[in-house]
Amino acid sequence: QKEVEQDPGPLSVPEGAIVSLNCTYSNSAFQYFMWYRQYSRKGPELLMYTYSSGNKEDGRFTAQVDKSSKYISLFIRDSQPSDSATYLCAMSAYSNTGKLIFGQGTTLQVKP
Amino acid sequence: SAVISQKPSRDICQRGTSLTIQCQVDSQVTMMFWYRQQPGQSLTLIATANQGSEATYESGFVIDKFPISRPNLTFSTLTVSNLSPEDSSIYLCSASGQANEKLFFGSGTQLSVL
Numbered sequence: 135q136k137e138v139e140q141d142p143g144p145l146s147v148p149e150g151a152i153v154s155l156n157c158t159y160s161n162s163a164f165q166y167f168m169w170y171r172q173y174s175r176k177g178p179e180l181l182m183y184t185y186s187s188g189n190k191e192d193g194r195f196t197a198q199v200d201k202s203s204k205y206i207s208l209f210i211r212d213s214q215p216s217d218s219a220t221y222l223c224a225m226s227a228y229s230n231t232g233k234l235i236f237g238q239g240t241t242l243q244v245k246p
Numbered sequence: 247s248a249v250i251s252q253k254p255s256r257d258i259c260q261r262g263t264s265l266t267i268q269c270q271v272d273s274q275v276t277m278m279f280w281y282r283q284q285p286g287q288s289l290t291l292i293a294t295a296n297q298g299s300e301a302t303y304e305s306g307f308v309i310d311k312f313p314i315s316r317p318n319l320t321f322s323t324l325t326v327s328n329l330s331p332e333d334s335s336i337y338l339c340s341a342s343g344q345a346n347e348k349l350f351f352g353s354g355t356q357l358s359v360l
Contacts, residue, residue, distance in 0.1 A: 177338055177351035232279035232340060232349055236288040
């Protein structure tokens with residue numbers, strides 16, 4: 135069993151839809167949770183960074199962490215064609231570490 | 247956030263040869279790392295590049311296959327040695343700044359081995 139599970143999709147939605155992306159994990163020691171966006175032939179770009187449980191909002195993006203269920207989510211409101219990319223969840227037990235455990239990534243396509 | 251430049255962006259290599267990837271960060275960073283992204287799989291940490299000393303390798307990765315250098319706080323190289331088709335992958339350099347927990351990535355090197 136992988137430490138982090140993420141449905142690879144692809145997920146296709148119409149423009150303006152609310153998108154929900156999710157990851158589950160097995161290691162209860164994880165405390166730091168991230169979402170990265172990766173466009174084709176580009177490196178991952180950090181979107182959201184959260185510590186422990188709770189919600190964090192940044193513009194159209196909301197990250198949720200439920201440590202009791204070992205489940206994290208990223209919501210995208212008013213999705214745009216420019217949001218079409220692969221979204222990677224990542225997590226770590228420690229801060230100041232480059233050792234992140236990544237999900238496989240979910241490919242999202244937002245159709246105009 | 248730090249800007250991380252990698253080169254080459256892509257290369258096609260013959261079996262048995264080696265490829266060296268360069269990573270340059272636009273500011274001094276505490277930590278630099280190398281990841282591999284195989285097709286359809288998660289990003290996997292290869293090693294931590296330590297300035298002035300030997301890199302720290304993750305389980306399943308060895309120095310003979312992936313020698314790494316980090317001569318200063320802004321530059322690192324990863325060599326993928328004795329290439330085989332199984333090494334075809336994207337290799338990514340990443341870094342985090344001083345007292346900064348967030349990890350940033352370069353644009354990656356797409357390696358294809360024939």
